[in-house]
Amino acid sequence: MKFFVDTADVADIKDLAASGLLDGVTTNPSLIMKANRPMFDVIKEICALVPGPVSAETVSTDHKRMLEEGRKLAKLAKNVAVKVPLTPDGLKTCKVLRSEGIMVNVTLCFSAAQALLAAKADASFISPFVGRIDDNGHDGMMLIDEIMTIYRQYPHFKTEVLVASIRHTQHVVRAAKMGAHVATVPPNVLRGLFKHVLTDIGLKAFLDDWAKTGQSIL
Ligand code: G3P
Numbered sequence: 001m002k003f004f005v006d007t008a009d010v011a012d013i014k015d016l017a018a019s020g021l022l023d024g025v026t027t028n029p030s031l032i033m034k035a036n037r038p039m040f041d042v043i044k045e046i047c048a049l050v051p052g053p054v055s056a057e058t059v060s061t062d063h064k065r066m067l068e069e070g071r072k073l074a075k076l077a078k079n080v081a082v083k084v085p086l087t088p089d090g091l092k093t094c095k096v097l098r099s100e101g102i103m104v105n106v107t108l109c110f111s112a113a114q115a116l117l118a119a120k121a122d123a124s125f126i127s128p129f130v131g132r133i134d135d136n137g138h139d140g141m142m143l144i145d146e147i148m149t150i151y152r153q154y155p156h157f158k159t160e161v162l163v164a165s166i167r168h169t170q171h172v173v174r175a176a177k178m179g180a181h182v183a184t185v186p187p188n189v190l191r192g193l194f195k196h197v198l199t200d201i202g203l204k205a206f207l208d209d210w211a212k213t214g215q216s217i218l
Contacts, residue, residue, distance in 0.1 A: 001176045002052070004184040006164065008035035008042050010049070012187040017049055024052035026127070026164065026184040028083065028107065029059055040076060047077030053125070055105045057083035058093070066093040074102045081105045081124060086114045091121040098122040105162060112146040119151060119159040125182065129165035130175075140165070141174045148178050169193055 002023035070082040081103035084090035105125040106118040130140025160181035
């Protein structure tokens with residue numbers, strides 16, 4: 001499974017990219033607002049830091065302007081994945097951008113029917129928002145299971161399931177168990193994947209015992 005980080009905070013991206021485990025980045029208008037910097041500067045900087053797909057979202061809702069925005073965003077760097085919403089105009093734009101060889105991440109997906117349409121529109125990625133489904137009293141990961149079941153019926157579908165709106169490490173683990181292609185993970189959750197109290201306890205015990213030997217390796 002590929003790990004993307006879900007942020008527009010360049011410092012966080014730099015730190016996590018150094019782990020060697022980062023395969024891409026997703027941003028959206030809210031994350032760009034939080035970064036409090038010009039969008040084009042942020043996207044160009046992120047694209048230079050992480051060679052994998054970097055999602056940059058359009059902000060118009062009509063096909064004509066969304067297409068203009070998508071083409072402009074794609075020109076910022078070769079690894080830009082243009083994000084469009086899962087609407088009729090968004091999928092129309094997706095199809096055209098994909099025919100021009102531009103990566104497209106279709107976002108704000110909340111149903112299997114929507115995900116089926118995104119695959120028909122040749123989306124590079126589909127972003128089901130599991131956390132927001134959880135927030136509304138349902139199990140967002142059941143949507144991932146449904147989408148993966150549908151996509152497996154059609155081997156010619158090239159769309160990768162990019163699990164988004166992740167709230168905790170179990171979303172990542174369950175996504176991996178279901179065979180999702182990508183998880184886009186907030187920085188704090190990504191760092192949390194490393195953590196286990198028994199690892200800390202075990203490491204301390206090893207080092208304490210090693211110290212008692214009086215030996216050194218270097
Ligand atoms: O990539 C989409 C993600 O940023 C949405 O997350 O926490 O706003 O539901 P959230």
